[in-house]
Amino acid sequence: MTDVFSEIKRKLSGKRKTIILPEGTDLRIVEAASRLHSEGFVKPVLLGDETQIADTAKGAGIDLMDIEILVPEADPEFEELCERFVDRRNGKATIEQARELLKDPNTYGTMLVYTGRADGLVSGAVHSTADTVRPALQIIKTKPNISRTSGAFIMMRGEERLVFADCAITVNPTAQELAEIAVESAKTARAFGIEPRVAMLSFSTKGSAVTEETTKVVEAAEIAKKLDPELLLDGEFQFDAAYVPEVAKKKAPDSVIKGDANVFIFPSLEAGNIGYKLTQRLGNYEAIGPILQGLNAPVNDLSRGCSVEDVYKLCLITAVQSLPDEEQ
Numbered sequence: 127m128t129d130v131f132s133e134i135k136r137k138l139s140g141k142r143k144t145i146i147l148p149e150g151t152d153l154r155i156v157e158a159a160s161r162l163h164s165e166g167f168v169k170p171v172l173l174g175d176e177t178q179i180a181d182t183a184k185g186a187g188i189d190l191m192d193i194e195i196l197v198p199e200a201d202p203e204f205e206e207l208c209e210r211f212v213d214r215r216n217g218k219a220t221i222e223q224a225r226e227l228l229k230d231p232n233t234y235g236t237m238l239v240y241t242g243r244a245d246g247l248v249s250g251a252v253h254s255t256a257d258t259v260r261p262a263l264q265i266i267k268t269k270p271n272i273s274r275t276s277g278a279f280i281m282m283r284g285e286e287r288l289v290f291a292d293c294a295i296t297v298n299p300t301a302q303e304l305a306e307i308a309v310e311s312a313k314t315a316r317a318f319g320i321e322p323r324v325a326m327l328s329f330s331t332k333g334s335a336v337t338e339e340t341t342k343v344v345e346a347a348e349i350a351k352k353l354d355p356e357l358l359l360d361g362e363f364q365f366d367a368a369y370v371p372e373v374a375k376k377k378a379p380d381s382v383i384k385g386d387a388n389v390f391i392f393p394s395l396e397a398g399n400i401g402y403k404l405t406q407r408l409g410n411y412e413a414i415g416p417i418l419q420g421l422n423a424p425v426n427d428l429s430r431g432c433s434v435e436d437v438y439k440l441c442l443i444t445a446v447q448s449l450p451d452e453e454q
């Protein structure tokens with residue numbers, strides 16, 4: 127399989143997309159920014175106090191070179207950004223509230239993406255998911271026809287590439303929302319060179335249990351098939367029936383998914399978030415994400431447990447998401 131990140135760099139070559147890093151004083155962010163800046167595929171912009179960022183870099187022997195650093199309140203366009211925020215919130219924020227809210231680097235950074243001064247944003251190494259994504263949900267918003275954003279992980283081990291979703295956003299999705307998550311996750315898989323075979327997960331396989339929870343997943347599979355009739359998708363499955371061919375033969379012999387699924391849609395955020403962390407930490411898979419799906423512009427979250435490598439890779443992914451569809 128072509129190395130995913132070589133392919134991403136090929137797509138980004140000569141584009142130098144601007145990615146905002148609101149957590150500019152965190153050492154992992156500074157290290158990743160320095161690597162991105164040197165390579166030149168992405169232009170990283172750090173937010174935060176200049177002296178603190180310089181001290182963080184110096185303490186670790188990192189050369190900041192001419193990486194751009196922005197301080198929200200010192201931005202000559204701060205007031206204009208506050209006015210644009212008030213317009214976008216359409217009655218949900220006053221100018222006084224905007225001036226306070228935009229001091230927050232995630233909100234200010236998201237406004238830079240919304241107003242086109244930047245191409246994408248990556249945060250969450252320090253902030254919780256809720257604090258990272260709320261400005262994006264309020265300002266960037268979802269694409270037409272997409273009711274909810276969701277967070278997918280690319281799980282990588284050796285040559286294997288899997289997609290897990292939703293591991294980040296919607297606590298208890300409805301059947302309709304689960305179906306949308308499945309269709310969007312299949313698109314994410316394709317963007318990473320994975321031909322999607324989607325399994326809607328549950329604690330039951332093809333009616334082995336019938337409860338409110340399993341019925342929701344069965345309904346979600348039916349809706350998803352209508353949303354994208356070409357998609358290879360089925361459910362409900364337990365994980366073993368979706369992933370292990372020998373188990374699939376016993377539990378779901380008539381399914382189009384023959385124990386060979388590579389996109390896994392979890393029935394709830396509890397299952398998705400626990401599932402990806404188990405796979406990452408016990409199964410030694412690399413977990414890239416959560417990649418937010420369905421937004422009008424790319425804003426991506428990190429886990430607070432992320433490494434420098436995770437920050438670096440998510441920035442490259444964010445940059446590629448900002449390319450027009452035909453170049454992605």
Ligand SMILES: CC(C)(COP(=O)(O)OP(=O)(O)OC[C@H]1O[C@@H](n2cnc3c(N)ncnc32)[C@H](O)[C@@H]1OP(=O)(O)O)[C@@H](O)C(=O)NCCC(=O)NCCS
Nearest residue numbers: 255256259260263264268273274275293294295296297399
């Ligand atoms: C994502 C999350 C923060 C949104 O919750 P919230 O801030 O209470 O959101 P609200 O219901 O107040 O909605 C805020 C705005 O976001 C929008 N929104 C909320 N969830 C959304 C979603 N999944 N997709 C798109 N928009 C969404 C709302 O429509 C609202 O927009 P508006 O203000 O323009 O009307 C919340 O669902 C959450 O905490 N999820 C869990 C995150 C988490 O901890 N994950 C585990 C670690 S990765």
Ligand SMILES: CC(=O)OP(=O)(O)O
Nearest residue numbers: 255416428429430431
């Ligand atoms: C994605 C995720 O679980 O984020 P965190 O570990 O920061 O809560």
